[in-house]
Amino acid sequence: MLYLTGSKFAIVLVYVDDIILTTNDDEKLQEIKIKLSQEFETTDLGEVQKFLGMEIYRDRSRKLMVLHQKSLIESILKKFYIDENCRTVSTPILSTDAE
Amino acid sequence: MIDKNASIVSPRWLFKVKNEANNKIRRKSRLVARGFADSNFYDIDETYAPVAGLVDIRFLIATANKFDLNIYHLDVKTAFLNGKLEKKVYIKVPEGLGEWLGKDKNFDQDYILELLKSIYGLKVSPKRWFVRFDKAMKKLRFSSYPFQPCYI
Numbered sequence: 001m002l003y004l005t006g007s008k009f010a011i012v013l014v015y016v017d018d019i020i021l022t023t024n025d026d027e028k029l030q031e032i033k034i035k036l037s038q039e040f041e042t043t044d045l046g047e048v049q050k051f052l053g054m055e056i057y058r059d060r061s062r063k064l065m066v067l068h069q070k071s072l073i074e075s076i077l078k079k080f081y082i083d084e085n086c087r088t089v090s091t092p093i094l095s096t097d098a099e
Numbered sequence: 100m101i102d103k104n105a106s107i108v109s110p111r112w113l114f115k116v117k118n119e120a121n122n123k124i125r126r127k128s129r130l131v132a133r134g135f136a137d138s139n140f141y142d143i144d145e146t147y148a149p150v151a152g153l154v155d156i157r158f159l160i161a162t163a164n165k166f167d168l169n170i171y172h173l174d175v176k177t178a179f180l181n182g183k184l185e186k187k188v189y190i191k192v193p194e195g196l197g198e199w200l201g202k203d204k205n206f207d208q209d210y211i212l213e214l215l216k217s218i219y220g221l222k223v224s225p226k227r228w229f230v231r232f233d234k235a236m237k238k239l240r241f242s243s244y245p246f247q248p249c250y251i
Contacts, residue, residue: 012241013151013159014232016225017178020156022163022170029171032239036173039235040181045172056160056170065164 020048102187106138107211108221110190130193131220141222145185148225155244175232182217182227189213 010023010032019036023029036042048056050071057066077083110130117125163170175181189211197206217227233243 010241011159011162012236013155015151015156016228017175019173019175020159020170021173022159022168024166024168033171033173035239036175036235039238040178040232041176043174043176045174048170048172051156051172054156058164060167063164063167065160067160 015052018051020051101189101213105187105189107189107191108137108139109133110193110218111220112194130218132188132190132214132218132224134220134222134224137222139222144226146222146226148229178232179219179221179224179228180216181231182224183231184214184217184223184227186223187213188217188221188223 008023008025008028010021010025010028012019012021012032019042021029021032023032033044037044050056053069053072055068055070057068058064074083077086109132111133113129113131115127115129117127119125160170162168192207192210192212194207197203200206214221217224236243
């Protein structure tokens with residue numbers, strides 16, 4: 001779903017009952033939040049931390065955004081009882097490239 | 100008033116024990132429909148509901164990052180229960196309801212119930228919820244992204 005007026009825009013994305021939205025218009029943001037909560041019972045989870053199992057880490061000062069699935073990996077390790085008896089090793093990926 | 104051609108969907112109770120953050124246990128129950136065993140005929144446009152693709156999710160978060168914007172997360176509680184049913188859907192009396200209402204043993208067999216809301220598990224529920232949400236967004240003067248058309 002897309003909403004545009006001049007230089008202002010708002011993007012709302014819905015995945016069944018999960019909604020993420022971004023906008024450069026603070027008034028519109030309030031309008032969306034209020035109207036949607038009037039229409040449906042919603043929980044405001046604030047800034048997105050996790051969406052569809054995908055965790056979002058941001059460092060705004062560096063305009064950095066990292067998507068990862070740490071909690072999913074941990075839950076799999078836990079499920080197969082290898083979380084406590086394993087040692088972590090760094091992978092051969094260039095950390096500077098990753099950023 | 101009753102659509103005699105409609106076949107009756109059978110419901111099922113779903114129980115869930117949830118461990119909450121403060122070491123409390125919450126017991127939840129939800130009445131769901133056994134939609135997979137629903138023998139009524141539905142057109143594809145009655146049951147098909149679009150969801151956002153991965154591309155769209157990437158597009159949104161990339162845009163937010165590019166323009167250094169906040170991304171907000173909202174969650175709709177019991178989303179499907181917001182949907183309004185277009186056609187009548189009947190279910191059998193859920194287990195325990197007769198007893199709870201103090202009715203006799205035959206209550207379960209003698210009655211069927213008409214659904215007022217699209218409950219979880221129904222074939223049409225995802226679409227009903229989507230239609231409802233779409234209307235709400237249109238009211239907010241949103242339009243759907245033209246390059247990823249959501250067929251409605």
